[in-house]
Amino acid sequence: MARSSTRRRPAAPTADGGVNPKAPCPCGSGRRYKHCHGSGYAPQVARPFEGLPGEPHWVALRELVPAATVALRTADGRDVTLASVLPGGVPALVRANGEILLGVQLPASSDDVSRDLGTALAAALEAPAGAPVDPGPVGGAGSAGPRLQELLDLEAPFAVTVHPDFGFWLEGADTGPAAQAGLEQANQAILPTEALEGLGAAYWVRPGSERAHLRWVRPEPEERLLDALARLSASGEILLGEGTRYAGAFRAHGLVVPVWDLPADTPAADWVGPATAFQERLERALAATEPLNADERRARAGLISRQITLR
Known part of the structure; x- marks a missing residue:
């Protein structure tokens, strides 16, 4: 679904606050500050996955591939599983065994998808095992966490595993009939x-x-x-x-x-x-x-x- 390419942001710092309006915007868009966040509007980051290993695959998992996973590693050595989508479209979850899953397909996004996902990942890294992940606002002007490029090991390999169904959602979990029924319903929507x-x-x-x-x-x-x-x-x-x-x-x-x-x-x-x-x-x-x-x-x-x- 098409999403708006510009979104209203809270008032940005002025030049008197230490930001040169002619300098590159701190958000990394490549525009001058006065034409980017300094204008009060945030243009969409054109290539949010630029600089990450496997950039084309990030795009594919975000937009095209229904069921896939990738083993990621954070800059401080923690393991994370990237998933094309998670149950209910949640941005992240932490299993009872401590495994962190990050979903790349979100129901909404801001001007910077990398920051949306980084916000969710940062919250998951701090959440206790088996507890709900609450990243706060994700996909709107309130997404203010780190970008993926700040959190992930950029030298780690990026190998995609495409799955025939969403069985990986329940791997290692003790689930009941309701979860199994939800899984079967989701599987029916998968295109080969x-x-x-x-x-x-x-x-x-x-x-x-x-x-x-x-x-x-x-x-x-x-x-x-x-x-x-x-x-x-x-x-x-x-x-x-x-x-x-x-x-x-x-x-x-x-x-x-x-x-x-x-x-x-x-x-x-x-x-x-x-x-x-x-x-x-x-x-x-x-x-x-x-x-x-x-x-x-x-x-x-x-x-x-x-x-x-x-x-």
């Missing part, structure tokens, strides 16, 4: 999803019996990627094989997510080869430096017309 091995944040999903999709979160800057895709589109090299169609792209959290329609009856593993070949074509197109020709410019305009933004 698989990661394509060795291809970064490339995820196959089958939403029905007629078509499947490949959704591929790309790490490249948007303008450079669009130029490369335009070159491939104009040359007829943007497809993944017979029966495929380039459907368009999402723009999510500062990254572009190209999407292809695929035949539904072809298993996910069978697309690793075609996608690898496309990756090689894309790398050549990304390396090109000559200006786009007329056909490529028309192709680029067509690509932009089929691109939507998720917020």
Whole structure:
């Protein structure tokens, strides 16, 4: 669901309070303070997961992947399990054995998703085992905790495990019929999803019996990627094989997510080869430096017309 890109903030400190209005804003947006938090409005942080290992996967787990987990480590050595979503959409929980789970899909968000999640993680790190996590306001102007980049070990590996269902919610827990019923209900909403091995944040999903999709979160800057895709589109090299169609792209959290329609009856593993070949074509197109020709410019305009933004 689209979310507002600007949200009202409480009155920001003035220059007399020690903030130079022409200096970069302390929030890290890259804007001058007077045009960012100094204006009384907070522009949405374009790439909230920038600087984290696995940035494209963070975007995928936030927007595209229904059930997945990642083992994280905090800067002070504590283990955390990142989950695509937690029961009831809660931002974090601490199990009776002390295991901390952080959910990346939240029902609301502020101008900085990283700060929302960092606020929840900071509260979970302080919560006793088995106790409810109360991070305070998350997803609004009141989210004032640390960012993920301040809390996590940025050198730790980032390996996604995609699950066929939400069984990981109840691992190691003594649950009753109500919890099991809730789990079964949640599982019914999951679309079959698989990661394509060795291809970064490339995820196959089958939403029905007629078509499947490949959704591929790309790490490249948007303008450079669009130029490369335009070159491939104009040359007829943007497809993944017979029966495929380039459907368009999402723009999510500062990254572009190209999407292809695929035949539904072809298993996910069978697309690793075609996608690898496309990756090689894309790398050549990304390396090109000559200006786009007329056909490529028309192709680029067509690509932009089929691109939507998720917020």
